[in-house]
Amino acid sequence: MQIKTITCHEVYNHGASLQEYALLRFLNDAGHDAQVIHYKPPYLSQHFNLKGISNPKFNLPVVKQLYLLAKLPGRLKALTRKMAFDEFHRKYIPTDPVLYTSINELKAQIPEADAFICGSDQIWNSFFQNGKDPAFYLNFVPEDKKKISYAASFAIDELEEEVKTLVHENVSRLDAVGVRETSGVRILEDLGIGTAVQVLDPVFLLDKEHWISEYVKPVNENYIFVYDFDSNPLIKKLALQLKKDNGYQIYTVNQNIDYADKNYWLDGPEKFLSLVFHSQYNITNSFHAVAFSLIFEKQMAVVNRGEAINTRMRDLLSLFGLQKRLITSKEDFDSLSTIDYAEVIGNKNFHIRRSKEFLLQSLR
Structure with missing residues (x-):
């Protein structure tokens, strides 16, 4: 089966990179053809920006130049970290070649796949912009395609009122809902979605x-x-x-x-x-x-x-x-x-086995 996943991609974080790798590796080892969607909206594309201004008070003509000059040596050094992560991504994370920068681009040119998986990590954390982005709820995927969340994380105990409608409408479209925390199950139950299953982060799928x-x-x-x-x-x-x-x-x-x-x-x-x-x-x-x-x-x-x-x-x-x-x-x-x-170990093995079964059965 051809599978496309979506997660916070190329964010230069150890955990984010390893969970992304683990899900793809598990799926490909299970005989599927899995790739991550190369989704880079502007809010996830500012890492290692040599000309970035983090504080508006420095965004003045002369001050800006002095600020960037002072920051440049440290930012150039930090590119070493970027290169280390980029090398890991190139070697180990199979990625769809098409770059998407918005939900509209995803809808206009839907990635080719039999099934789509959103997750893992904090893709539904509404403290961040990704938790409010319909793309991370597979909003762009047609109704006739299989749609699954695996270990998607809200990372919080309670949703803000402003995102409840977004979450309910989009998660209700999914064919199978796996969330990473038991608190995520409770959040969805409060929205009237009682089908969510708690599963482990993808890093546990590999021994x-x-x-x-x-x-x-x-x-x-x-x-x-x-x-x-x-x-x-x-x-x-x-x-x-x-x-x-x-x-x-x-x-x-x-x-x-x-x-x-x-x-x-x-x-x-x-x-x-x-x-x-x-x-x-x-x-x-x-x-x-x-x-x-x-x-x-x-x-x-x-x-x-x-x-x-x-x-x-x-x-x-x-x-x-x-x-x-x-x-x-x-x-x-x-x-x-x-x-x-x-x-x-017994408890750990039980939850690992349960998580694998959820994922593989959801793809049948």
């Missing part, structure tokens, strides 16, 4: 051995891996304490972490996977750092984020009986026991 054999490279030091989007003071405190107590180094892939001994911000997804796998301990507020910690059976602490998207990590940890790993204080951390993955 531990696949990720290790294909992408994990040696890292020969003892270190704590920090993945922190928010410069969270609790994460910093815990990492520095573990370093002091155990003599570990601190490694990260976040540009904002200034206390790390080594920062691999310019590296691509392979380095991220290697660092998660080889670490002595993972401290994070990233959904996909949590997901790969579970896949690789690592010890971890998960810190609540400052924004209202903790539902993603909370729901995932709860599925595996690890909700206590989501902490808000040093006291919470001190009370954590070692994760016994022998107790987790």
